[in-house]
Amino acid sequence: MANPQEAGLAKVDVQTPVAVEAPKSRAKTPRVKKAKPEPVKRTPKAVSKAVESEPVVAPGKRRTYSGKERAEKIAQIRKLIAGGSSVRSAVAEVKISEQTYYHWVKAAPPGEESDDLKDLVALEAENKELKKRLAEHLRKENAELKRKLGI
Incomplete structure (x- = not known):
């Protein structure tokens, strides 16, 4: 009789490995290049008109x-x-x-x-001058009263 361990094992066919083909890549198609627009030639009149009107700013550039x-x-x-x-x-x-x-x-x-700030500064300067004049006047008046009272 056959070996019991061998009886449980099924006979497996050993096949030779089949070569797996890699998927073919897509064929590359050449890119179509867009035609560049021809630069605009300016005459002196066109340049002077551009200066008089809004300035010409290239796309992507800031004004x-x-x-x-x-x-x-x-x-x-x-x-x-x-x-x-x-x-x-x-x-x-x-x-x-x-x-x-x-x-x-x-x-x-x-x-x-605006002119509001200028007006405010002028008013502050005028107030400063008036305060000086008032202080001077009050000092003179105070000195005169002291002299009359004999203090």
């Missing part, structure tokens, strides 16, 4: 404004707001962002905002 331009734009926005428009619509009309407007207002020197 920088001088201090005078900033002050003008802030004044325009304040005028629009005083006329009853919202900050958002006023800033959109002047073509800057709200955030830029608030940064400019925060960075603006206080003397530039």
Whole structure:
């Protein structure tokens, strides 16, 4: 009889390993390059027109404004707001962002905002001068009274 341990084991066919093929990669198609637009040649007239109108800013570049331009734009926005428009619509009309407007207002020197501050400074100087004159007058009056009383 056969060995009982061998009887429990089934006969297993040993097969030779089959070569597994890797999936084929997609064939690469060449990319189509887009044609670059030709640069626009400007004549002297076109350049002078560009300077007179809004400045030409390349895409992705930020527009920088001088201090005078900033002050003008802030004044325009304040005028629009005083006329009853919202900050958002006023800033959109002047073509800057709200955030830029608030940064400019925060960075603006206080003397530039209005004449109220100048008036306040002038009043403070006048009050200081009047206080000096009043103190002088009271000292003279006090000295005269002491002299009359003999003190």
